[in-house]
Amino acid sequence: EAGVAQSPRYKIIEKRQSVAFWCNPISGHATLYWYQQILGQGPKLLIQFQNNGVVDDSQLPKDRFSAERLKGVDSTLKIQPAKLEDSAVYLCASSLDLAGTAGGYTFGSGTRLTVV
Amino acid sequence: AQSVTQPDIHITVSEGASLELRCNYSYGATPYLFWYVQSPGQGLQLLLKYFSGDTLVQGIKGFEAEFKRSQSSFNLRKPSVHWSDAAEYFCAVGIGSTLGRLYFGRGTQLTVWP
Numbered sequence: 001e002a003g004v005a006q007s008p009r010y011k012i013i014e015k016r017q018s019v020a021f022w023c024n025p026i027s028g029h030a031t032l033y034w035y036q037q038i039l040g041q042g043p044k045l046l047i048q049f050q051n052n053g054v055v056d057d058s059q060l061p062k063d064r065f066s067a068e069r070l071k072g073v074d075s076t077l078k079i080q081p082a083k084l085e086d087s088a089v090y091l092c093a094s095s096l097d098l099a100g101t102a103g104g105y106t107f108g109s110g111t112r113l114t115v116v
Numbered sequence: 117a118q119s120v121t122q123p124d125i126h127i128t129v130s131e132g133a134s135l136e137l138r139c140n141y142s143y144g145a146t147p148y149l150f151w152y153v154q155s156p157g158q159g160l161q162l163l164l165k166y167f168s169g170d171t172l173v174q175g176i177k178g179f180e181a182e183f184k185r186s187q188s189s190f191n192l193r194k195p196s197v198h199w200s201d202a203a204e205y206f207c208a209v210g211i212g213s214t215l216g217r218l219y220f221g222r223g224t225q226l227t228v229w230p
Contacts (some may be wrong), residue, residue: 004159029227031216042120042206043221091159097217100161104150105218107159 002026004108006092012114018080021111022086025073025094031055032069034077035091043091049075050098073106089113118143119208122221129197137192137224139181139207148210149190151181151195155203163205166190177201204226 005024013019020105031050035043040068046065048056051072060067064083076113079086121140129135141147152160163184164175171183181192190207204225208218 033216040222042208042222043218043219044220048216051218093160095216103209104162106162109151109157109159 001079004081004089004092004094004106006108006111008111009109010112010114012116013082015115016080016081019082020076020078020111021090021092022111023075023077023092023093025075025107026106029094029096029106030072032096033095034067034073034075034094035093035107037089037091037110039088046077046090055098079113082113084115087113087115118147118209118211118219120207120219120221122172122203122205122224123168124224125222126225126227128229130198137199137205137207137226139190139192139221141188141190141207141219143158143188143209143211143212145211146185149181149183150208151175151179151190151192152176152206152208153203153226154206154223160206161223163192196225197226198229199228199230200205202226 007022014059023073033048034046037043047067049069052069067077088113089108093105093107132186148196150165151163154160164173166173166183169214179194206223207221210223
């Protein structure tokens with residue numbers, strides 16, 4: 001089966017610019033996650049979707065970050081305006097069910113963002 | 117607050133030696149437990165998971181992990197390490213009250229000497 005697809009792989013932007021990341025989950029996976037992984041740390045959940053509804057966005061900095069999952073499939077994460085501390089790898093993951101009990105979570109390769 | 121502790125930031129072992137990576141969590145009930153591996157420039161790959169039942173879990177690539185409720189631990193082991201096992205390893209915890217959210221440790225970087 002195809003994995004979780006993410007694009008772009010790398011992005012370099014200046015602070016205060018905007019940027020968008022795209023994710024296509026595994027076909028049939030209802031739950032989609034965006035994680036932020038800062039260098040030297042474990043991933044941290046930003047937002048979780050169940051189909052096209054938001055389940056958890058408590059850790060999303062909503063003044064600058066936004067995400068959507070139209071039609072319950074692909075998702076886009078946007079940062080506007082970017083800050084230096086947003087430099088990180090942004091990982092998208094998907095799972096069949098909410099708790100990942102059916103098969104665990106499958107992660108994409110991530111988008112490495114550098115803000116200069 | 118929930119937390120996951122991986123006390124070893126960096127571990128170095130010789131090829132063929134045994135390996136144990138430590139993971140402790142703080143949560144009242146039994147959580148869902150995972151180990152992931154991440155190679156440079158790659159996403160996280162699931163090694164194994166524990167939800168319930170037998171506390172010794174077998175995973176891919178010859179890895180196993182043991183859940184010890186009394187110690188709130190879920191340590192990862194491999195009897196004989198291969199050079200290709202060099203990567204970063206993350207322990208993660210999921211809990212019922214926040215379905216889906218995984219709490220990750222900071223990771224343990226594994227270096228394998230030939």
